[in-house]
Amino acid sequence: MLDVLEPLLFALLAVMLLGSGLVVVLADRITTSALFMAFAFLNMAGMFVLLGAETIAAFQVLIYVGAITVLILYGVMFTPQGARPYGLFFQRQTPVGALVAALAALPTVAVAFAFRDSPSPLPRGGDLSGLDASIFTDFAFPFEVASVLLLAAMVGAIALVKRQE
Amino acid sequence: MVPGPFGIDPLLWALLRLLIAVVLALFVILNGALLLIYLERKIQATMQDRIGPYHVGPFGLLQTLADALKLIAKEDVRAGETERAFFIAAPALVFSPMLASFVVLPFAPPLTGIDINIGLLYLTTLGSMGVLGIVIAGWASNNKYALMGGLRSAGQLVSYEVPQILSLVTAVLVVGTLSLVEITEAQPGPLTNIFVIPLAFVTYFIAALAETNRTPFDLPEAESELVAGYLTEYSGMRWGTMLALTEYGNVTVVCAIMSTVWFGGWNGPGVEAFPVIGVVWFTLKTYAFILAFMWIRATLPRMRIDQLMSFCWKVLIPVTLLNLGVTAALLIAYTGDLRPVAAANWILLGAFFLGLPALQQRRLRRLRERLRARTLGATGVAG
Numbered sequence: 042m043l044d045v046l047e048p049l050l051f052a053l054l055a056v057m058l059l060g061s062g063l064v065v066v067l068a069d070r071i072t073t074s075a076l077f078m079a080f081a082f083l084n085m086a087g088m089f090v091l092l093g094a095e096t097i098a099a100f101q102v103l104i105y106v107g108a109i110t111v112l113i114l115y116g117v118m119f120t121p122q123g124a125r126p127y128g129l130f131f132q133r134q135t136p137v138g139a140l141v142a143a144l145a146a147l148p149t150v151a152v153a154f155a156f157r158d159s160p161s162p163l164p165r166g167g168d169l170s171g172l173d174a175s176i177f178t179d180f181a182f183p184f185e186v187a188s189v190l191l192l193a194a195m196v197g198a199i200a201l202v203k204r205q206e
Numbered sequence: 207m208v209p210g211p212f213g214i215d216p217l218l219w220a221l222l223r224l225l226i227a228v229v230l231a232l233f234v235i236l237n238g239a240l241l242l243i244y245l246e247r248k249i250q251a252t253m254q255d256r257i258g259p260y261h262v263g264p265f266g267l268l269q270t271l272a273d274a275l276k277l278i279a280k281e282d283v284r285a286g287e288t289e290r291a292f293f294i295a296a297p298a299l300v301f302s303p304m305l306a307s308f309v310v311l312p313f314a315p316p317l318t319g320i321d322i323n324i325g326l327l328y329l330t331t332l333g334s335m336g337v338l339g340i341v342i343a344g345w346a347s348n349n350k351y352a353l354m355g356g357l358r359s360a361g362q363l364v365s366y367e368v369p370q371i372l373s374l375v376t377a378v379l380v381v382g383t384l385s386l387v388e389i390t391e392a393q394p395g396p397l398t399n400i401f402v403i404p405l406a407f408v409t410y411f412i413a414a415l416a417e418t419n420r421t422p423f424d425l426p427e428a429e430s431e432l433v434a435g436y437l438t439e440y441s442g443m444r445w446g447t448m449l450a451l452t453e454y455g456n457v458t459v460v461c462a463i464m465s466t467v468w469f470g471g472w473n474g475p476g477v478e479a480f481p482v483i484g485v486v487w488f489t490l491k492t493y494a495f496i497l498a499f500m501w502i503r504a505t506l507p508r509m510r511i512d513q514l515m516s517f518c519w520k521v522l523i524p525v526t527l528l529n530l531g532v533t534a535a536l537l538i539a540y541t542g543d544l545r546p547v548a549a550a551n552w553i554l555l556g557a558f559f560l561g562l563p564a565l566q567q568r569r570l571r572r573l574r575e576r577l578r579a580r581t582l583g584a585t586g587v588a589g
Contacts, residue, residue: 046217072345076292079338096324099331107334107367111360114341118357169324169384 051091058084071117079110096169227319231308239454243270246500253504274450280442285348288439292346297440297447299339303332304455311462312386314472314484325386326378329463330371333417336456337363340436343448347439355435358511362423365518366416372526373410376403376533377467380547390471398470402548403533405555407468409526411495414460416518419453421503423514457496465491521565525558 061081065074082105089098176184214222244259244267251258259266284293307329309319322328337360344356378384380402381392393399400407416423432438437449465471469491472484509517532554536546 046220072292076342095322096327099324099327103327103331103334107331107337108364111337111341111364114338114345115357115360118341118345118353 047091051088054084054087054091058088072114075110075113075117078113079106082106082110096172227309228305231305231319234308235305235451235455235458238458239451240270240274242454242457242496243273243450245497246503249497249500250504253501274446277443277446277450282444283441285439287348289346289348292342293439294444296339296343296346297444297452299342300336300452301339301447301455303335304452304459307332307455307459310386311459312390312466312471313488315477315481317482317485318387321385321387323383323385323388326374326384326389326463326467329386329459330367330374333370333456333459334363334367336452343440344436347436349439351433352436352438355432355438358432359419359436362416362419362514365515366413366423366522369409369518369522369526370413370417372523372530373406373413374463374467376406376526376530377410379530379533379537380544381467386466386471390466390473393470394473398468398473400468402544403468403529403551405525405529405551405558406533407464408555408558409522409529410464410468412522413518414464415499415502416514418456418460418499420457420499422506422509424508457499458492461492461495461499462488464495521562525554529554 058081061077061084064077065081068074068077082101086098086101086106089095089101247269248258248266250256259269262268262272284290310322310325310328312318312321340359340363341356344352344354344359347353347356377389377399380399381389383389383392415421437445440448465488471491472488474484474487476483477487529551532550533547536550540546
């Protein structure tokens with residue numbers, strides 16, 4: 042019975058995830074984009090649950106839906122939103138963007154298909170006791186590197202939008 | 207997948223179970239809200255030397271039912287300039303995480319929806335999702351008071367989540383599990399967690415008051431400043447869903463967490479022999495905290511927004527962080543012995559209660575000095 046239900050749920054989640062991702066990029070209002078981004082995160086959490094990683098799913102919702110999206114909305118609401126042509130943002134770089142996206146997507150798809158017949162990554166049920174050991178020992182370094190990357194991205198964003206004085 | 211009783215197909219049984227769970231949770235939430243609103247009005251009335259509702263039904267018991275019927279029968283009004291889809295979605299976004307919280311609450315050994323090993327994390331996750339709905343409600347109303355209320359609320363909820371989670375983490379360190387059932391089973395005797403980590407309880411209690419928008423932290427709905435905050439444009443059952451159902455449902459959930467984590471949940475006399483009795487103890491403990499919330503609402507004034515934020519970031523978060531660090535260190539130093547943790551926690555609790563008035567007095571003294579200096583300077587210029 043699970044064999045029928047799981048692909049069905051996966052298909053549903055995948056369609057909603059990709060659909061909301063499309064809306065994030067194509068919506069003409071940034072608040073709509075932010076909301077559908079939250080919805081995409083929720084679907085992503087559903088996928089984690091399907092993979093048997095409930096803890097990751099819970100953190101995904103806690104951090105991305107509960108904190109990051111709210112902060113983004115907070116920022117959006119403090120910035121003036123006049124009647125400016127929203128579409129222009131993405132239209133000007135369409136060819137370059139498509140090329141970069143394709144270059145990034147093709148290897149991803151290729152790698153994804155290489156994992157086609159591999160077994161389920163984790164035993165079912167929660168994975169809390171496995172997660173704590175791996176995140177503080179084996180993956181401590183990648184974890185720190187990722188946080189340094191985030192810091193660099195933040196500094197870069199501030200440098201980009203800083204007015205010349 | 208769980209095999210169904212009476213030979214029901216497992217797939218059908220899964221759907222049926224979902225339906226039964228949602229209906230049961232809705233039943234508990236709806237009736238709980240009716241009862242809690244009645245209690246709130248009656249208790250506040252008693253404390254303020256009034257009678258409270260008494261016309262409808264015996265002791266006015268049916269007053270809230272009449273109010274609810276009025277809300278349901280009310281015309282569904284929506285202002286023309288609101289964002290249609292978001293305006294309609296916001297109450298659901300606030301309500302559904304609260305509804306989903308009820309699935310893990312351990313009412314009694316045979317009366318637990320599901321025992322997942324990350325129960326507490328699940329509850330905090332759902333608690334953090336409600337903020338999104340509130341921000342959306344404020345924005346979609348297209349009303350400056352609603353927007354201000356929504357943003358205030360987002361700031362408040364995101365800030366107070368930090369001490370709330372840190373207090374829970376301290377408790378989890380002591381118990382060693384995130385499953386609500388295991389946390390309950392870890393405190394069978396009269397020596398519950400409140401005697402081990404009282405400071406974590408106090409900080410959680412304060413943060414929970416703020417998370418559920420209760421006085422003295424009900425800034426998002428400060429009617430003297432913001433009309434009704436993010437609820438300004440809502441009326442009828444949408445207002446009822448957002449305010450009455452969600453607020454009282456959230457209060458029930460945080461009070462249930464408090465009674466589970468610090469007061470032993472369903473444990474009490476007679477539970478060994480008849481496990482169903484646990485639901486009585488659980489409900490009594492939970493309602494004791496709800497009554498404390500109502501008592502606070504009837505007695506304390508509302509805080510100012512800057513006081514609210516500075517209290518969270520300058521007092522509550524350092525205290526909870528210190529508590530977490532001390533508890534973790536002592537747990538590693540004295541493995542299996544909770545007495546050092548308890549001693550440290552009681553000392554810290556005493557310091558917290560004694561330190562707060564001292565801090566406040568120092569602040570007031572500085573304020574007075576600054577005022578005096580300013581008036582002296584002003585007279586000096588005039589003379």
